[in-house]
Amino acid sequence: MGIFKKLGWFFKQQKKRYIAGILFLLLVDLAGVVPPRVIGILADLMNERRLTTRLLFMWVGLLLIAAIFQYLSRYGWRNMIWGGAATLERELRTNLFSHFLKMDETFFQRHRTGDLMAHATNDLNAIQNVAGSGILTFADSILTGGTTIIAMIVFVDWRLTLVALIPMPLLAISARILGSRLHQAYGESQAAFSRLNDKTQESISGIKVIKTFGQAKEDIDDFEGIVDRTIDINRKVYRIDSLFGPVTSMIIGLTYAVTIMYGGWLVTTHMITLGQLISFVSYIGTLVWPMFAIGRLFNVIERGNASYDRVYQLLDEKSLIKERSHATEHLVAGDISYHVAAFTYPDDEEVSLQNIDFDLPAGGTLGIVGRVGAGKTTIIKLLLRQFDNYEGEIKIGGKNIKDYTLEGLLSSIGYVPQDNFLFSTSIRNNIRFAAMDKTQDEVESAARQSAIHDDILNFSRQYDTLVGEKGVSLSGGQKQRLAISRALITLPEILILDDALSAVDAKTEAAILTSLKEDRSRKTTIISSHRLSGVMNADQILVVDDGRVVERGTHDELLALNGWYAEMWRRQQLAAQLGVGGAEDGAK
Numbered sequence: 087m088g089i090f091k092k093l094g095w096f097f098k099q100q101k102k103r104y105i106a107g108i109l110f111l112l113l114v115d116l117a118g119v120v121p122p123r124v125i126g127i128l129a130d131l132m133n134e135r136r137l138t139t140r141l142l143f144m145w146v147g148l149l150l151i152a153a154i155f156q157y158l159s160r161y162g163w164r165n166m167i168w169g170g171a172a173t174l175e176r177e178l179r180t181n182l183f184s185h186f187l188k189m190d191e192t193f194f195q196r197h198r199t200g201d202l203m204a205h206a207t208n209d210l211n212a213i214q215n216v217a218g219s220g221i222l223t224f225a226d227s228i229l230t231g232g233t234t235i236i237a238m239i240v241f242v243d244w245r246l247t248l249v250a251l252i253p254m255p256l257l258a259i260s261a262r263i264l265g266s267r268l269h270q271a272y273g274e275s276q277a278a279f280s281r282l283n284d285k286t287q288e289s290i291s292g293i294k295v296i297k298t299f300g301q302a303k304e305d306i307d308d309f310e311g312i313v314d315r316t317i318d319i320n321r322k323v324y325r326i327d328s329l330f331g332p333v334t335s336m337i338i339g340l341t342y343a344v345t346i347m348y349g350g351w352l353v354t355t356h357m358i359t360l361g362q363l364i365s366f367v368s369y370i371g372t373l374v375w376p377m378f379a380i381g382r383l384f385n386v387i388e389r390g391n392a393s394y395d396r397v398y399q400l401l402d403e404k405s406l407i408k409e410r411s412h413a414t415e416h417l418v419a420g421d422i423s424y425h426v427a428a429f430t431y432p433d434d435e436e437v438s439l440q441n442i443d444f445d446l447p448a449g450g451t452l453g454i455v456g457r458v459g460a461g462k463t464t465i466i467k468l469l470l471r472q473f474d475n476y477e478g479e480i481k482i483g484g485k486n487i488k489d490y491t492l493e494g495l496l497s498s499i500g501y502v503p504q505d506n507f508l509f510s511t512s513i514r515n516n517i518r519f520a521a522m523d524k525t526q527d528e529v530e531s532a533a534r535q536s537a538i539h540d541d542i543l544n545f546s547r548q549y550d551t552l553v554g555e556k557g558v559s560l561s562g563g564q565k566q567r568l569a570i571s572r573a574l575i576t577l578p579e580i581l582i583l584d585d586a587l588s589a590v591d592a593k594t595e596a597a598i599l600t601s602l603k604e605d606r607s608r609k610t611t612i613i614s615s616h617r618l619s620g621v622m623n624a625d626q627i628l629v630v631d632d633g634r635v636v637e638r639g640t641h642d643e644l645l646a647l648n649g650w651y652a653e654m655w656r657r658q659q660l661a662a663q664l665g666v667g668g669a670e671d672g673a674k
């Protein structure tokens with residue numbers, strides 16, 4: 087029953103709704119004791135040959151009224167209790183989803199996507215079941231059980247009631263034993279479902295790679311193995327679950343047997359009438375539901391409890407990024423002062439960044455270059471506050487970035503990552519993803535700046551063209567340019583292109599960079615790139631190696647330095663002249 091306590095905050099919040107629901111349930115149950123009694127009375131009247139047409143109509147009329155009353159009250163409780171469950175589901179789903187959005191990168195490294203999906207679907211359903219069928223079963227088994235037992239005592243005989251109830255504790259005991267076994271099996275089933283989810287997601291995402299490498303059969307075998315194991319575990323759940331029915335039926339059968347024997351004796355000794363025995367047997371029929379319900383209740387509660395603990399374990403996880411209480415919302419200017427003495431990734435031992443220092447005035451452009459794994463993206467991640475655990479200070483607009491709200495900081499930065507993601511919606515909505523109120527003119531202007539407008543006009547539905555699984559397939563370069571327009575449309579104070587032009591040809595890259603220079607003259611830009619032509623016009627270029635700045639200066643200064651940059655520039659120029667697309671490889 088711990089889950090009811092855990093959900094106490096919700097029941098308190100929805101007190102009126104649940105009280106009304108339970109009152110309606112009570113009305114249903116009160117109306118429910120009428121038919122068995124009426125049938126008993128009619129049986130006695132028939133037995134004694136006293137049944138007149140008037141009496142028949144009167145009793146049948148009462149049956150009809152009881153039925154209408156039950157119908158209306160049922161409508162009432164369903165509305166109240168299921169409505170409450172839906173509210174809980176909505177609240178938990180929203181909490182969980184906004185929690186996911188707040189969490190940092192390490193959270194998503196710790197939890198697999200399949201697990202998170204299982205929590206957001208199965209676990210929330212199991213908790214919602216507690217607030218719906220759990221509460222219903224709990225209240226109804228007490229109310230139906232209580233009203234029926236009272237009716238048995240008042241309308242029939244207290245001794246017969248007592249005897250008929252003897253097998254009841256057996257039910258509670260069996261429900262308890264089966265319930266705890268089910269709890270354990272259900273935990274295993276959840277874990278198996280998560281593994282299946284992970285595997286499905288991985289196989290679908292990697293389907294092209296799987297096919298290209300001819301690994302389809304191996305993947306299907308692997309998938310089938312996981313499906314078989316999941317089915318085995320679920321069979322175990324169903325085996326235990328399906329024991330509830332037969333056990334309950336056996337106990338009910340026992341109750342009938344005891345009733346007929348002892349009740350028959352009471353009738354023959356004239357302690358009760360035949361009609362009363364008929365009513366009694368009918369009341370036992372009414373008790374069947376609460377008996378089953380208790381079995382089901384344990385089931386729902388065990389599942390809900392396990393799911394609640396799992397979901398709250400997730401919700402209790404704190405993001406490494408903490409907002410300060412006095413954090414300001416708005417960023418006024420895009421000048422950056424970046425001084426990081428050292429940064430190590432959480433759970434990592436090696437220092438990833440050391441002594442990274444630069445000052446970039448608003449309107450300036452910074453280029454970051456270096457070999458693969460040098461630390462370019464890591465420098466950017468700290469600027470985006472994906473990690474806070476570094477030694478040093480990063481300021482934007484003269485203020486420590488930790489003194490802005492995350493939302494305030496990030497909404498002023500347009501970030502285009504290496505691997506961008508497009509949503510399954512129209513090109514227009516993908517571009518104005520962060521600002522749905524932008525007009526068609528603004529969308530087009532962003533698309534022109536990133537040199538994708540003409541490509542879009544070539545699609546049959548132009549800006550209405552769908553992208554993603556159900557839409558057109560875009561080339562890598564088109565995807566990158568679309569992602570750049572998405573960042574540009576918000577007119578960010580700071581634009582960060584993290585190797586975001588790698589799939590775009592040199593000529594288009596030059597066109598984009600020129601238009602950025604013209605249109606964003608007073609705004610700050612950071613470009614990380616393998617292709618040095620992408621940063622050659624920057625006001626300042628950092629060459630990073632092994633997490634440190636090894637060279638710095640303008641393009642001309644770096645060429646004069648004759649170090650890594652100059653060597654790489656010569657190689658990339660040569661490759662370009664030879665028409666080899668190996669510029670990127672050269673940098674590696």
Ligand SMILES: Nc1ncnc2c1ncn2[C@@H]1O[C@H](COP(=O)(O)OP(=O)(O)OP(=O)(O)O)[C@@H](O)[C@H]1O
Nearest residue numbers: 431434438456457458459460461462463464465585
């Ligand atoms: N989440 C992480 N946890 C631990 N180490 C990480 C994490 N992300 C990156 N690293 C490590 O930090 C170092 C720098 O990586 P980073 O992605 O910043 O390099 P990069 O210069 O951007 O490389 P690329 O050109 O391939 O994008 C690498 O050694 C990488 O393995």
